[in-house]
Amino acid sequence: MLExxxxxxxxxxxxxxxxxxxxxxxxxxxxxxxxxxxxxxxxILGALSAFVVAHITGYPVAGLLAAAVAGGLxxxxxxxxxxxxxxxxxxxxxxxxxxxxxLAGVLGRGWEGIPLLNTLPEISGLTYxxxxxxxxxxxxxxxxRLGMVxxxxxxxxxxxxxxxxNVHLVRYLCVVFGGVLAGVAGGFLSxxxxxxWTEGMTAGLGWIAIAITIFAGWDPLRAVAGAFLFxxxxxxxxxxxxxVQPEALRMMPFAFTILVxxxxxxxxxxxxxxxxxxxxxxxxxx
Amino acid sequence: xxxxxxxxxxxxxxxxxxxxxxxxxxxxxxxxVGPIGDYxxxxxxxxxxxxxxxxxxxxxxxxxxxxPEGQTxxxxxxxxxxxxxxxxxxxxxxxxxxxxxxxxxxNQIFAHASGFKRAPNVATYMADFYQVYYLNGxxxxxxxxxxxxxxxxxxxxxEVKRHIGAFALGVRAVNPKATVHVRWIYEWFSxxxxxxxxxxxxxxxxxxxxxxxxxPTVVQVAAKRGLPSFGHYSPMHKFAPKHMISGQLVxxxxxxxxxxxxxxxxxxxxxxxxxxxxxxxxxxxxxxLGGDFGMPVNPEWKARLAAVKVGTPDLGRISxxxxxxxxxxxxxxxxxxxxxxxxxxKDRKGVLRVQSGKRMTVGELNSMEWAAPGVVGxxxxxx
Numbered sequence: 072m073l074e075x076x077x078x079x080x081x082x083x084x085x086x087x088x089x090x091x092x093x094x095x096x097x098x099x100x101x102x103x104x105x106x107x108x109x110x111x112x113x114x115i116l117g118a119l120s121a122f123v124v125a126h127i128t129g130y131p132v133a134g135l136l137a138a139a140v141a142g143g144l145x146x147x148x149x150x151x152x153x154x155x156x157x158x159x160x161x162x163x164x165x166x167x168x169x170x171x172x173x174l175a176g177v178l179g180r181g182w183e184g185i186p187l188l189n190t191l192p193e194i195s196g197l198t199y200x201x202x203x204x205x206x207x208x209x210x211x212x213x214x215x216r217l218g219m220v221x222x223x224x225x226x227x228x229x230x231x232x233x234x235x236x237n238v239h240l241v242r243y244l245c246v247v248f249g250g251v252l253a254g255v256a257g258g259f260l261s262x263x264x265x266x267x268w269t270e271g272m273t274a275g276l277g278w279i280a281i282a283i284t285i286f287a288g289w290d291p292l293r294a295v296a297g298a299f300l301f302x303x304x305x306x307x308x309x310x311x312x313x314x315v316q317p318e319a320l321r322m323m324p325f326a327f328t329i330l331v332x333x334x335x336x337x338x339x340x341x342x343x344x345x346x347x348x349x350x351x352x353x354x355x356x357x
Numbered sequence: 358x359x360x361x362x363x364x365x366x367x368x369x370x371x372x373x374x375x376x377x378x379x380x381x382x383x384x385x386x387x388x389x390v391g392p393i394g395d396y397x398x399x400x401x402x403x404x405x406x407x408x409x410x411x412x413x414x415x416x417x418x419x420x421x422x423x424x425p426e427g428q429t430x431x432x433x434x435x436x437x438x439x440x441x442x443x444x445x446x447x448x449x450x451x452x453x454x455x456x457x458x459x460x461x462x463x464n465q466i467f468a469h470a471s472g473f474k475r476a477p478n479v480a481t482y483m484a485d486f487y488q489v490y491y492l493n494g495x496x497x498x499x500x501x502x503x504x505x506x507x508x509x510x511x512x513x514x515x516e517v518k519r520h521i522g523a524f525a526l527g528v529r530a531v532n533p534k535a536t537v538h539v540r541w542i543y544e545w546f547s548x549x550x551x552x553x554x555x556x557x558x559x560x561x562x563x564x565x566x567x568x569x570x571x572x573p574t575v576v577q578v579a580a581k582r583g584l585p586s587f588g589h590y591s592p593m594h595k596f597a598p599k600h601m602i603s604g605q606l607v608x609x610x611x612x613x614x615x616x617x618x619x620x621x622x623x624x625x626x627x628x629x630x631x632x633x634x635x636x637x638x639x640x641x642x643x644x645x646l647g648g649d650f651g652m653p654v655n656p657e658w659k660a661r662l663a664a665v666k667v668g669t670p671d672l673g674r675i676s677x678x679x680x681x682x683x684x685x686x687x688x689x690x691x692x693x694x695x696x697x698x699x700x701x702x703k704d705r706k707g708v709l710r711v712q713s714g715k716r717m718t719v720g721e722l723n724s725m726e727w728a729a730p731g732v733v734g735x736x737x738x739x740x
Binding site: 183184269308309317318328 | 392394395396400410415423538540541543548549550553554556557560561572573574577579591592595596598660708733734735
């Protein structure tokens with residue numbers, strides 16, 4: 072029994088690692104007031120970059136760095152469109168997802184069916200780094216001046232602007248930071264979790280990361296719980312098939328996500344979405 | 358003036374003949390359900406499309422990938438507008454859309470993969486693996502130490518059930534006590550689900566793996582733990598050169614080349630396809646045993662399989678390696694002198710499903726819902 076639980080915990084940690092990284096990034100972007108629905112697109116670009124660079128150099132860590140850069144660059148595009156051009160953030164994010172999936176599909180054509188020889192272990196530094204990152208990001212967000220600046224940018228950009236905060240710069244940095252983390256999350260998939268490249272291999276994990284962001288109430292520590300819970304449910308949906316109807320189990324992680332979202336929909340002020348989330352800010356119009 | 362008349366006639370004939378010659382090229386359109394980079398089903402169809410194009414100089418092809426099953430008809434319209442005379446629709450879910458479009462385009466030729474509905478201008482075709490699965494089962498039965506073989510299944514539909522059934526029959530022919538543990542992922546393409554399903558099976562003690570999913574995930578996960586597996590659909594040997602024992606490989610190109618050649622020769626028209634159903638197996642070259650083309654059994658595993666001896670009713674005592682080769686030869690023979698689904702076969706509940714001495718028909722195989730003995734795990738729609 073103990074072994075049963077232990078193996079389940081290990082599997083839950085492995086599944087939750089990319090979800091945690093991606094949702095931590097999204098939390099920072101959204102805390103600054105920019106919703107980025109392009110997580111899936113940034114992740115897949117990260118996955119492809121990581122695979123290609125790890126394959127060429129032989130160093131999976133180099134691949135992860137490339138994934139971070141790719142994710143960051145993709146996010147920069149979203150930041151430019153939604154912060155500088157003040158276009159609709161939802162549309163821009165959706166476009167980024169489609170662009171990322173399409174671009175990775177086309178660029179990755181020659182990399183399919185190639186095994187990666189040098190890979191990272193699955194419960195790797197990234198798992199522990201993700202946990203440490205969550206604590207660090209929580210501390211920064213709630214106990215530093217920088218965190219206050221980010222939060223106020225997302226809650227009331229006009230007030231932050233009046234106090235001398237460069238709203239555009241903060242939003243740019245947070246969105247790009249989110250992209251870097253999403254890129255690494257994708258890289259984890261292609262160099263550690265399932266070391267190979269296949270078109271569409273992120274298979275919806277980016278969307279789940281966005282759901283975890285909301286589920287966590289935009290809080291990095293609660294994102295750990297959300298990611299772990301989803302990882303555990305996902306793994307258990309296969310583990311429990313010997314006893315429970317597989318059709319029912321298959322819906323479990325997703326049904327649970329919806330349930331929790333519904334249950335937490337009416338929560339108190341301060342735990343909900345940042346006030347200015349999704350609203351473009353035009354500097355000087357206060 | 359006569360030479361001028363001749364010239365005018367020649368020029369006229371030439372201008373009339375020119376489009377005639379241009380029309381000599383046959384344009385075929387392919388509709389895929391997945392991305393051509395899935396390294397599974399769609400990848401294999403696309404590979405075959407390219408092989409056919411290379412082999413048939415008069416062939417031109419078009420394709421659309423990732424087509425949602427509900428939108429079959431509009432994509433057929435698109436391909437026909439682009440000049441396709443033959444349309445291949447390559448997923449079970451495209452069946453009704455293909456039939457509806459075929460009614461609207463009575464002069465076009467259609468062929469639907471893995472379906473059962475035909476029309477004067479709609480043929481059906483399928484390259485099936487159940488025989489190869491049986492051979493893989495023989496090897497899996499010899500390779501398992503725990504007696505538990507894991508299987509990651511896509512959807513619990515007759516095709517996949519038939520494959521698992523044949524696999525289990527092979528396992529039991531070598532290792533009567535071994536069991537095949539099944540986990541369903543309800544996706545054709547989901548590397549994450551395939552990964553966790555494999556991990557779940559490993560945690561429960563399975564030590565040899567087979568699967569139906571469109572990526573090499575199961576092979577990779579098993580190899581990471583040093584466990585053997587069987588590839589599926591595409592050559593996956595290089596993902597686990599030490600651990601992959603064998604697998605199933607498809608040659609849709611054999612069917613495409615045959616079908617298109619007959620269309621080109623005028624043998625198949627938009628009026629005579631109602632009885633054209635390709636059900637191609639080992640003997641026709643549509644399926645191949647192995648983890649890579651031309652390698653039925655991984656040389657790394659040859660000695661280990663040769664060391665296991667089993668008793669058979671027809672061949673006496675024989676090594677598993679020789680048994681696999683012998684059965685492969687029997688099923689590749691045009692006369693097919695061995696069939697895995699030959700009675701008497703009872704299902705796992707003890708109900709007699711195949712009468713003694715009888716072979717299952719194609720129709721029975723295509724609608725098979727029962728679970729073979731030795732299969733453990735959920736089995737939706739089990740009779």
